[in-house]
Amino acid sequence: MNEQPATEKSPLHPTSAQPVTKANWLAPAHIRWAMRNARMVVPTAGVRHSNDSQIFAQGDALSLDDLTLQLPHGRSATWAQYLDGNRVDALLVLHKGRVVFESYYGGMQEHDAHGWASMSKSVIGLLAAQFIEEGRMEASAPLARYVPELAGTPFGSATVQQNLDMEVALTYLPELPPDIGLFTAAGLMPAREGMPNSINDFLLKATRSVDSPHGSIFYYQNGSTEAVARALKNISSRTLAQLVSERIWQPMGAEDDAYFSVDSSSVELASGGLSSTLRDAARFGELVRNRGQRDGQQVVAIAALMRVLQTPSADNQERLSRAGRAQTGYGNFWWHPAGTDGALYASGRFGQRLFIDPANELTIAQFGSYADTRARTISGDQGVAPHENSLRSGDSLVALARAVATRLRETGK
Template identity: 35%
Template sequence: MLDHSNLNYPPRDGWDRAPWNRWSFRHVREMVPTAEVWRGREAPSRFTREPRQLDAIRYRGENGEKSIGQFLDESFTDGFIVLHKGAIVLERYMNGMNERTLHLSQSVGKSLIGILVGIYQARGWIDIASPITRYLPELAATAYAGATVSQILDMQSGVAFDETYTDPFSDIAKIDVACQWRPRPNDGRDWPETCWDVVLSLKKRAFDHGAQFSYRSIETDVLAFALERIAGRRLPDIVSRDLWQPLGAEESANYTVDAAGYALADGGFNATLRDYARFGEMLTNDGLFNGRQIVPAEWVQACRVAEHDKFTGDYRIATPEGAYRRQFWLEDHRRPVLMCRGVFGQLIYSDPAYAFTAVKLSSWPDFRNNTLLKETLAALNALKRAVNV
């Protein structure tokens, strides 16, 4: 019999941070309300398997030479999978995770929204050259007035938004409260009730629309609200119908939701390791997966072409030649690698030049850690060279 008196669950405030995240990223449904992203009734798409002994592959990282096995052991890994030419060559579960475990993706989920916008544009439902107010007219009273959908996709709107994760009063902290990840403080402040309230509260600009890249999670939520308005559906239903079912997902996924039922597009998506790999392999194959052209090849290819000169500041620490486009990170603007990245070490890595896809799910102790990110990229670059020998 399970003795509940001995169970040490994370606190309601701080469950998503170290040390609790080693457990909570695999148990989000036990911490906050969620909505299902149904996988549908069709059989899941199948991977071929060509397992290879890759743990002994060595590479030079931030602290000298080490093996892939050491890297996985030392980098707070929960799940790791590598595909080469569509076949699984390495699959590893750690820290209590298994093939059916849903794991929080944090900002990896932003890239799902970028792909959905591409699907909707192909259907003629959205025009990314149009102002966002065409789809969300309420934003005419905010700093988003005059910004195009394309600028928001590239995180180049000029809207002021403080993304400081460790500041309890920053704009991203307001999102944490609005989306029910943190309890509402009883401090007399006017805390937002919902994520939509946060969007409507943004009245200031930090720079002109289109002038520069500045990473702000709220941009993804604005896009998701537009998709919901266009489709007349909630985001979990949109992702199910237009992405998860076409991919042939193995398991239903879920989103955390706010008090109004809005699914947190910027970081509340949870899925299995293999299903993240399905999404990544679709990117590697220019939008083609499970016998379907899920998003036009031209859209994925355009995601790989970005303005490096607008990618400035500490964004260049881990990826000095990097860039950002349509809700994706580029490892190097001169090469076709796309990355879906989330805090605490979530990563989907897609390199069509090597027919290589990898997913790493982690529970780092830090929101951002450039040393661990550079270590991860060094390991992945060594792996993709090794599997192509």
């Protein structure tokens, strides 16, 4: 193998002479490169694309340069401010299944795979919905029925649905916080003495129960997604990458391979390890918007999609409000903003968004790479750290979708 000359920058030296490593790849100086090059730093498992790709028709181009977003409390933002605030790498708008806007920024190209971060959770939510509707997994059963090793943990004692809705009453140990602790266990950060060295070990060691009963609180964290994914793998005797390929990626007509980052035991990071192209992220959104249909054919059972699309109850929204997430519901690893007539969205750290609006026949897929160094809470009774920029919130995503829908109506599209 030929070595690269010392005078040339290798792929691990994208912007400076400093090598990119697990210790610094998510730092502000490297995050944009890192979101497109995860498999150059960590091992991955491939998600096979479809041999029959769904082709998007081109619609009439939609101009967004002069778009204004109407934000809560009488505030507003321009299109340029939104792009800058989210450090957008790519954004695509589909209306009635046709591409009306698609643009790439910061050097990203159409066939680059970009990290989904926590948008990955919503993929697991759809897989779980399929297993539940097929009778292979019972939503009201303790998750430990399917993952006996988790008996005695908060994840195992909570039901499948309580895990899917982030209603598990637990607290993370201070020495094993839900972000750094899991990132280390998953191999995304350098190993630290005393920390679990695999995702499965992290689930066993990272938490303890609290006095509140499961189902009484909302606490958004990564462990529940990892636990549900483990149940799906145990039930099916398939890897997560195989399940996503066979049950979602190929049926929806993915054009390119995706991949998951994996830990030292080759276990996929279900809660945040998926990477794909922008168009394949949009294809996933269209699969949900069209209730499992593709080109008029039912490729994923409609019952599973209806479970995902169902608006959460008022009690669910009240639990989120108490957790500092007012005007929002959450179910099956999907966010449901209030007042949007059935819309829902997937959201991921660093600026990943997938907004699905069936009423307006609209899907918006966005990749971003803003640095996010906020510490995650270790229990459900702690307040959510605010975004450094309010344009990174769910409210701003809803404002963007509403502005785009209004522009589509105004232009008669």
